[in-house]
Amino acid sequence: MHSQRQPALLVRNISKTFNGNTVLSGCSIEVKSGEIHGLLGQNGSGKSTLVKILSGYQPPDAGAELLLSGVPVHFPVSSASVRDSGLAFVHQDLALVDELSVLDNLFVGRYGAGLGRPVPTRRLAAQARSALAQFGMQIDPGRAVSTLSSGDKACLAIVRAFLDVDGHESPALVLDEPTARLDRAEVERLFTAMRAAAARGAGILFISHRLDEILTITDRVTALRGGVVTGEANTANCDEDSLIELILGERLSSIYPPSSVVPGAPALTVAGLTGDTVLGLDLEIRAGEVVGLTGLPDSGADAVPYLLMGSRRATASAAELDGATFDVARMPISQRIRSGLALVPGDRAEQGAALGLTVSENVSLLRLREFVRFTFLNPRKQRTEVGRLLADFDVRPQRPNAVMGVLSGGNQQKAVMAKTLATAPKVVILHEPTQGVDVGARRLIFQIVADLSAQGTAVLLVSVEHEDLARLSHRVIVMRNGVVGAELSGDDLVKERIAEECLRTG
Ligand SMILES: Nc1ncnc2c1ncn2[C@@H]1O[C@H](COP(=O)(O)OP(=O)(O)OP(=O)(O)O)[C@@H](O)[C@H]1O
Ligand SMILES: [Mg+2]
Incomplete structure (x- = not known):
């Protein structure tokens, strides 16, 4: 559509060496104006390092070139100079300042521009409110970022990136795993915003390990392997298998391990679990059993791991773990761990x-x-x-x-x-265990789930990945409004049925 224009973002010959360790080597990537371009690669392949170099957080080795809409920008770049040239970022760690307000986080980089003049706080607050509202967020711009949920923080970082280049003729956006912390509705909103920006001429570099997202939203992809660009493709010519081959350099048979474990005696029994968004949940997991737990945001499913582990307060529940009383409302976390309960939390930076x-x-x-x-x-x-x-x-x-x-x-x-x-542990709770991991590591984690099950460990898999739930679990519990809405097993254990039960009302 905008093919006559210069590429929105062109990087050539980017290399980066940390203490003699080469992480990127001669990378070149072109993102056209109007194009959504996927950047693929295994964990540690150098994607975020490239992003940090473009944002001026780290200098590249000698010889690197960066052109924005055809205009050379010289390294080392500063964050203010790249933003003024129309390049904005969502960093993998979000790069928000927790102690500051939402408003300050949105505009912090720009307060310096009118040095000596008072900051037009009221105008900025109105601008912030409308930008947040466009993203479906009704939050007070004066709120401290530390009080936001991790999904809201991710949305805030996204809103900031779009605001940073607002009004720029041919901006470039670099989004490093922006969807890792988002729910489905938020991902849809992000994709709508990305398509609208691309239609106005933006070039977007989009990083994600979710191949369905890559197939849905990108026009072209570039793959990194061990810090080297190993391939490019038009997305229209790709399917999931060919993307996997581009990323790993080999085809994978199924990423789901076979399992024939027959569950044993009850390992964890919970009656009337209440607290946070959970309004009375009964749950039993047997030794060797993998139980999937899912639901829409606010269904209560994503609060269950933290109520059971004790980092959020349960008000009521009678429970038994491995035949002994387990006081969900009062037991200290350390005692829960000693009793045989373990949690891999969804937000590793904050909790893990x-x-x-x-x-x-x-x-x-x-x-x-x-x-x-x-x-x-x-x-x-x-x-x-x-x-x-x-x-x-x-x-x-x-x-x-x-x-x-x-x-x-x-x-x-x-x-x-x-x-x-x-x-x-005897009972393991996994909350979104494959978040942010590459396809090879996903297969490894699924194998770990199967191994745990084979060893007789009870596994509670709390996730919104319906296909993973269907393929790994003995049965799946769908929560609605804080209670069990449906339980699926046997022939009903397919991703379509899980999605349908999540959406059903009443
Ligand atoms: N400051 C640093 N010092 C030394 N090594 C580093 C530094 N930053 C990153 N690395 C290394 O560079 C390599 C690439 O890391 P990078 O974060 O770019 O990977 P990635 O492709 O973004 O992976 P992921 O998909 O897991 O986010 C890793 O091996 C990492 O340990
Ligand atoms: Mg990364």
Whole structure:
């Protein structure tokens, strides 16, 4: 449509080396004006590093070029200069300042522009309100970002990116896994906004591990493997299998492992679980059973993991874990862990990972007791165990002393799983376990679920990925309005039926 124009974003020959470790090597990508361009690649392939270089957060190695609508921008770039040239970002970690208000986060980069003049707060607040409303958000711009839900934070970062380039003739937007924390309705809103921006001439670079999203929204794709561009394709010529081949360099047979486990005795029995959006849930999971739990936002499904684990307060519930009374309303979290319950939370940055500690410290956190002998840590035992866990969970790079925050997003997720499952729990709750992980790691996580089940561990899989639920679970519980709306098993255990039951009212 805008083919006569210069590409909205053109990068050439981007390389990046950290302490002798080459993460990107001679990457070139062209995003045309009016085009939605997918950037594909396994966890750790260098996608976010490229994004950070474009935003000026990190300098590239020598020789890199960046052109925006044909105009060269010289490295090192500053965040203000790229924004003024019409380039905006949603970063994988969102890059919001929690302590500041929504309004300040939306406009913080621009307050400096009118130095000495008072900030026109009222006008900006009105502008913020209307931009947020366009994205379906009715939040007070004065609210501290720390009080927002993780979905709202992601939406805020998206609104900011669109605002940053508002009015620019041929802007470029770079979105690093923007959908990872969004629900289906929010993803639809984002896609509508992306299509509208592209129709006005924007070029959009879109990163996602969800291949259905890539097939739905992109016009073209570029794949990175080990920091090198390994292929480009028109999306119209692709299907899920060919995208997987582009990403991994090989075809995959099924990503779902076969399982024939027959569940045993009840491992966890919960009656009348109440608290947050949950209004009385009865639940039983047997040893070796995989129970799927899902529902629309506010159905209560996504509160269940945190009520059971104790990070949100339950007001009532009678429960038994492995034959012993389990006081869901009052038990301290540490005691729940000792009783055999484990949770891999959905929001790893906030609840799962200590980003400032090393990978080894993170992975050992829940088992420190075992590594402590006579009040001294037994470092050799810890090293061996951590090494084994990192290998089992395919955490890359396998360097226990790396700081957790330096790992790519998907590798942090695998490390959080390693940490949680290292306690050999009897009941495991997995909340969106494949969020942000690449297709190879997804297959690994599904295999871990099957292995847990085969070992007799009870698994509660809380997710909005209907296909995964249908393929991995013995049965799926669909919540509506805080209670069980439907239970599906046997021939009804298909993604279409799950979606239908989620949407049914009453
Ligand atoms: N500041 C840093 N110091 C050292 N290594 C780093 C640093 N930042 C990133 N890396 C390494 O660069 C590699 C690429 O990471 P990057 O975050 O770009 O991957 P990604 O493709 O975005 O992965 P994901 O899909 O998991 O988000 C990883 O091996 C990571 O550990
Ligand atoms: Mg990344």
